[in-house]
Amino acid sequence: MVMSTGLDQTLIGLSFLRGDVQSTFQIADLTLDLGKGRLFHGGADVVLRAKSFALLSYLVRANGRVVSKDELMSALWPDVTVTEDSLTRCVHEVRQALGPGAARFLRTVQRRGYLFQAGDGAVPARPWAGADPGSVAVTADPPPPEGTQPLRREGIAVMPFVLTSGGPNDATLLDGLAHDVISRLARLRSFHVIARGSTFALRHLAADPQAAGRALGVAYVFVGAAKIDHGLVRLQVDLVDASDGRIVWTDEVAEPRVAHADLTDSLADRLTQAIFREVTSRERNRAMLSPQGSLDAWQSYHRGLFHMLQFSPTQSSLARTLFDQAVQQDLGFARAHAGLSYCYFLEAFLQPRGERRADIDLALRSASRAIELDEQGPSSWWAYGRVLWLMGDVDGGLKHLQTAIKLSPSFAMGHQTLAFMLSQSGNPDESLAYAERASALSPHDPFMCAIYGSNAIALLRSGRTEEAAAMSLMAARQPNAHKHILAVAAVALAAAGQEGAARSLLSRVRNLDQHYSMTKFADAFAGLTDDAVSRMKTAGSRIGLV
Known part of the structure; x- marks a missing residue:
């Protein structure tokens, strides 16, 4: 909804606006025009629901003062009983509208409320295009000249x-x-x-x-x-x-x-x-070329993605540092929390089962925070579903992944992860269908090693060993294939009778983990049915993977 209509009654009902509804405020490169009931960026409307716009207006006018949740709920919903979830949603939408720099302006003050703070307070605005005479600014930085606003x-x-x-x-x-x-x-x-x-x-x-x-x-x-x-x-x-x-x-x-x-x-x-x-x-490449100390939340997040997609513990640690930096810069950045969750998930996935607890707890906490910040975000539910699967709650994991693709049917990672989960204990044909959908949506996806690996497992479970071997080789050839993907390929090739190629891949696995065993393999793919584990152990024993 664009904030040009349907707002008047909401604004009139807020006592803080009485007598001054024509004020215009500048928030960095955004313009808040209370008279028109609109928020602009470079002359274009920024989409906000009426209640979210009213919340932003209230907080801007209270610049420098901590406003309690009770005060905000009474002001925004004077005649209606609502839960804090309604306010949380509005806060999240305001942070999205403010963009990557939201954390500079809007902070959550634990157990007290919210603080909107820009510089030393509201000061007379410098003249700029579109500002009404006498408007005030809520930023310590001067507004950019007309025509030079950063995109x-x-x-x-x-x-x-x-x-x-x-x-x-x-x-x-x-x-x-x-x-x-x-x-x-x-x-x-x-x-x-x-x-x-x-x-x-x-x-x-x-x-x-x-x-x-x-x-x-x-x-x-x-x-x-x-x-x-x-x-x-x-x-x-x-x-x-x-x-x-x-x-x-x-x-x-x-x-x-x-x-x-x-x-x-x-x-x-x-x-x-x-x-x-x-x-x-x-954006990932731009972030990689930027000096580390100059990164904003958006750049920190994308630089973190680069390291996350290398699928190694060392790179995952670098990614966590950057995602954490993005979260500190923008407290409402749900996808950065989802990225943190995935890093902890990956580090747990690459460890023996008995050493996973701490990373699983951190992954679950980050995923929970992502959902709290953006319950409509598919990546939030994707992150939470992966953690549930790793904890052994396969049904819960599948349910959360289904929610992710229901929210966004074009979310390729959701389809890919459903393929991964179903390849082990679900219907193999259903797994293959989800993988096909993921590949169609994103044919050059950085998760292709996981897509091919899922297909190999599903095909093995279906008894289609030659197809599984061919698919597993495609997985192993991906530059970011980790040790478990390489182990899937070694097992699939052994099952297809290609023991020479299988042993070559197993040596690559043991270059990464010299103590790799079938126990570690079974721990990683904990969702595998007993029958599938038995068949894979038989194949693995032919090449010394026991």
Whole structure:
């Protein structure tokens, strides 16, 4: 919901606004206009629900004072009884709207409430475009000059696609496709996604993505042009970095012209994951090139992702340090907590079962915090589900992963992890289907070693040993394959009678862990059925894995 309508009664009901509803406040590069009931970033609306907008307004006006939860709940819901969950949700949405620097302004004061603090308090604003006379600023830093506002690195605008050839109804189909991509990106909860109303209002800038990005205050702009004829939809798409006008990623896709819903679902899923993959990769690389001491929360998080995806204890430790840094910089950064949880999960997964307890507890705590901060975030439920599985609660793990992909059907990691869990104790065919879906959504996913490894286990359980061996080799060839993935490949090759190749892989495993045994293997894949463990032990014994 864009904060341009439906707000008046909420604001009028708040006593702190009486007599001064025209005030405009500047919060870093955001503009809070109480008179218009809107929050702007670079001239574009920032999406906030009415109650979340009212909360931000209240806290800004109380700049420098700790406001209790009771006071806020009485002000925002004067005639309604609500739980603290309603307030927590509003606080989270405000932090998301403030962006990566939210922790500088909005703090949780334990057992007391919330503190909005910017510099030494509200001071007269310096003149800048869009500010009303007499407005006040709530930041100690001077506002940036007009036209030079920094673009939000986490911001993405999907522009309406241009129809270059087609029938009279095809423009509607393309508008629907753009809308679906916007919706899917928003449901991933990974980026600041500009609403359709704003991007479609700037349809005329689709041919100039750099101008569109500057107008909307975002670093990334996604544009496309389509030809629809002879029963085919041909779509040329570009992802552009608006800060320098460079094309980050480009592709051309062709799909049969089928029913509207089927076409937009297929294309929207592919485009959404491509945007997610390319933006994440680019931001990760940018963070790696930045000086360690200069990283903000967004950069710390993406630098942490780089180390996390190496799947080794040493790299995981580096990732934890960076995720923890991101959390300290932005207390409401749910995905950083999910990243912390995954690091602890991985470190526990790579240890013998008897040495996991401390890391499991830390993984569970971080995942719980992620859900607390963003219960609509698929990565939060993904992190929690993995920990439950590692604790032996397979049903609980599956339930949480199902919640993750229900929240975001395009969440490739959710499908991949469901494939991993089901490959061991569920229906092997169902596991293979989830893996296929994950691969379709993200064909170059950094978790491909896990996808191939899950497929190998599912195929082994189904008695399809030759296919399992081929799939396990694909897993072992991934540059970030860890010792358990290599062990799966060694067992699968041994089961298929390829003992020479199996022994070669086992030597790689023991280069990483000289005491690796079938006990450690079974500990890692604790969800395996007794029958599957028995068959794998038999195969392992042929190559000295006992």
